[in-house]
Amino acid sequence: MADQTSHGIGGLTFDKSKRAWPNEANVFIALILIILAFEALGQILPYMNGQSMLFDFNTSRDGTILNIARIKIVILQVSIIGIISLGVTQVIISGGIDLSSGPLVGAAAMIVMSFAQTELVNGQLNPKAVFGAWSFDLPVIVPILVGLAFGALIGSINGAFIAFTRIPPFIATLGMFLICRGISQWWTKGQPVSFPTEEFAAIGSGMMPVVWFALLAVLLGLVMKFTVYGKHTYAIGSNEDAARMSGINVKRHKVMVYMIASMFAAFAAIILSSKNLTAQAGMGQFYELYAIAMAVIGGVSLTGGRGSMIGTVLGAMVFGVIQSGFTFIKLDAFYQLMAMGSIIIGAVVLDQYRQQRATAG
Amino acid sequence: MKKTLIAAGIASMLSTTAMAENIGVSMALFDDNFLTVLRNGIQEMADGMDSVDVQIEDAQNDVARQLDQINNFVASGVDAIIVNPVDTSATQAMTDAAAAAGVPLVFVNRQPVNVDTLPDNQAFVASNEIESGTLETFEICKMLRAQGLGGGAKAYVMMGELSNQAAVQRTKDVEDILGTDMCNFIEVIDQQTANWSREQANSLMTNWLSSGEEFHAVIANNDEMALGAIQAMKSAGIDMADVVVGGVDATQDALAAMQAGDLDVTVFQNAAGQGSGALNAAIALANGEDVDQKVYIPFELVTPANIDGYMSAN
Amino acid sequence: MSEQYILETRDLTKHYGGVHALEGANFKLRKGEHIAIMGDNGAGKSTFVRQITGVEQRTRGDVIFDGKPVHFSGPLDAREAGIETVFQTLALADDLDVPDNLFLGREITKWNFLGPFRLLDYKAMRQATMEGLEKTAVKIPNIRNSIRNMSGGQRQCVAIARTATFHSKLTIMDEPTAALGVQETAQVENIIRTLKEAGEPLILVSHNMRQVFDLVDRVVVFRRGRICADLDIKNDNVSGEDVVGYITGAKTQEGFEDAA
Secondary structure, eight states, X not given: XXXXXXXXXXXXXXXXGGSOOOHHHHHHHHHHHHHHHHHHHHHHXXXXXXXXXXXXXXXXXXXXXXXXXXXXXXXXHHHHHHHHHHHXXXXXXXXXXXXXXXXXXXXXXXXXXXXXXXXXXXXXXXTTOOSOGGGTTOOTHXXXXXXXXXXXXXXXXXXXXXXXXXXXXXXXXXXXXXXXXXXXXXXTTTOOEEOBOXXXXXXXXXXXXXXXXXXXHHHHHHHHHHBHHHHHHHHHHHOHHHHHHTTOOHHHHHHHHHHHHHHHHHHHHHHHHHHHTEEOTTTTTTHHHHHHHHHHXXXXXXXXXXXXXXXXXXXXXXXXXXXXXXXXXXXXXHXXXXXXXXXXHHHHHHHHHHHHHHHHO | OHHHHHHHHHHXXXXXXXTOEEEEEEESOSXXXXXXXXXXXXXXHHHTSTTXXXXXXXXXXXXXXXXXXXXXXXXXXXXXXXXXXXXXXXXXXXHHHHHHHTOOEEEXXXXXXXXXXXXXXXXXXXXXXXXXXXXXXXXXXXXHHHTTOTTOEEEEEEEOOTTSHHHHXXXXXXXXXXXXXXXXXXXXXXXXXXXXXXXXXXXXHHHHHTTTOOOOXXXXXXXXXXXXXXXXXXXXXXOGGGSEEEOSBOOHHHHHHHHTTSOOBEEEOOHHHHHHHHHHHHHHXXXXXXXXXXXXXXXXXXXXXXXXXXXXXX | OGGGEEEEEEEEEEEETTEEEEEEEEEEEETTOEEEEEEOTTSSHHHHHHHXXXXXXXXXXXXXXXXXXXXXXXXXXXXXXXXXXXXXXXXXXXXXXXXXXXXXXXXXXXXXXXXXXXXXXXXXXXXXXXXXXXXXXXXXXXXXXXXXXXXXXXXXXXXXXXXXXXXXSEEEEESTTTTOXXXXXXXXXXXXXXHHHTTOOEEEEOSOHHHHHXXXXXXXEEETXXXXXXXXXXXXXXXXXXXXXXXXXXXXXXXXXXXX
């Protein structure tokens, strides 16, 4: 395209038509389209009797024409994995990947819940107690700190291996995936841990998971945009050699990136076990994949250097809408997984197509 | 084949002289609550017996892995094998592998498809999944009638992981019972899977609630999902006295919920009974004794009326 | 006498085991001077550059920068002392914009007590970027768009502008236009002329004879690890063929017989 140079003095021009249409806008449009698709199905499919997914014209229920309950569940059901996805997003932006989040949630939940036990259940002694009497009714900050510390530990091990050896992040975190799975099963030999204190149960109760998700999204979003940490993360993902030659301590930064990701996953585990009043060894299954999918749908580039927290939040909401949409149209359970997988592939292909058109034009 | 028989024979002679029975156990899953109780039951019982050693492996829900484990057990010369099948329709291969080596095999907890053609040195100890869903649904049906809803009632059905025979059978039980004259006043609004998980059941129930449809019962394939549904309903401000909720397993968490008045029906599956039955059968077969080839440990209905007997069972 | 030299090396030597990659290099660069380093592949040009920028540790010899003997333990030390290098393969991050790239690794920040989470002072960095671009007469209509959309020549200009922004005392360019087209090469050479007018010293490593004769004051030729010629091409009667002769070894300048 037009590339003028001016005489004599070195000139650079910039082609304004190539100015990037923000990726997040594409995701938002996709979200709207999916909602419209489900609304349309609600009208078209005969057994649906013309229902609407997001609107509820029986205003006596909520006081508005919106189906507040549905809107709430759309976001609520993806908040926990959404929190994991925030942490994973910055790992992918830095050029890496983290496959260990799912089992880490399981292991962290087991460990955290063991420190959050309450003594009396319906007037009787807690039948699921892991440790002795000293562990009952501890102040709620104790299980939280234990969980975050566990996350920090796992994350720093991940980061150390990836930064200081040549092991690819895929393999290193895959190994940690298996280790954490083992930990979650070994902790109580497979027995679930239940019956937490009321303070602990409050952390993840009601709409709190959404609140936490929103807070963490804003916090991490600000960090990625306005701090040196965020800028260096983008730089390392974009061109690791350039970052190193510019004096950035790439190794130390990578350790931090993985630590933060695992701490986010540990926090998700705290909320998950609090919300469900239990910790089970099998918790978190497939979470790492869903977290990555949310980030990718939200526009993060798997080669690094590009992505944002807003995109990831939108990606999470796409998941939420699809999940609720399936239940809304009473899609047969057998088709749901296939449909979800197809939508994810379709969304990414569409996004790549749009990006190619933007740079080629 | 002859060599394997001789090797197995020598191995079993050696173990007899050393007075220790080696039993290999392959569990379908390690992180399933019910199977954990069963597994622990086998382990504890073996620990309590001087001459019995068990080696327990996790098949991680993978049919191929389980067959490998059985072949490994045969190769290491165990005296008997206990199998908790990942897939009950894939058991013929396991039967054949053990029979070829002359190693006794006992299926536990899940009924193998070839249960009627088992060789003499193989047996099966389980509970019949036809009972579980039937007991649960029938009780719910009675409760709804007692509430005066005999003219018409609506229910949601929550299924377990669709690749599990237990989920499939229990769901079929629900359908069968709801098809009878006595219970066909109950209409199923929707049935979906929550994969045995409390968290997924919570989300699923909340989604159902947001459609605003009236309902009177939730029939879940297991306790964890029932508990998830209860949490969702309580979050929405629904009084649990107005809804009949049923599950299966009678776990500690479920019994606590029943005491609190939230859960109405559950079904006890005697994990310890199945485990000890299987171990005893395995030891007997290893010693060349005769055993009953099919042992059914009954499911037991648990309601607030008889809950006290089950508080420490699982 | 030494104040007029921005860089001087004495007997600079580098051995890699038994390989004498650089031997006894005596090099002088005056302030405001532009020198081209030329030589065949393996002649020792890149080795020389690596020693003076601190990428490697020299085996023997002295380096005197801005009047003081120096010993750089790494490239960052050299950068801090005021030596800026523009590489053939750019040290730029494609997805970041111009100020981000200029200030990569030495960002202007606020609230430094937050450590790695200290805040970026975007306003100050944009300001300094505009000044640096003006100084090198590089025109970019919108510095906030990512570098990915710029052409190779434009990006190289940004890399050069980086040196001006940080008040470097010495710029070293290693084959800066080797990967560029004709028009883009012209752009970069214009900027080099701007640097000359501003009195900034430059060491240019280049294979391009036309470029060398257009831009620099002196040519230093390396052959087989040693300096074999030091030519004042502005004043003396030196032709391109002469230089080629020195590079290939057909000729040797007086005073540099050991390199023969």
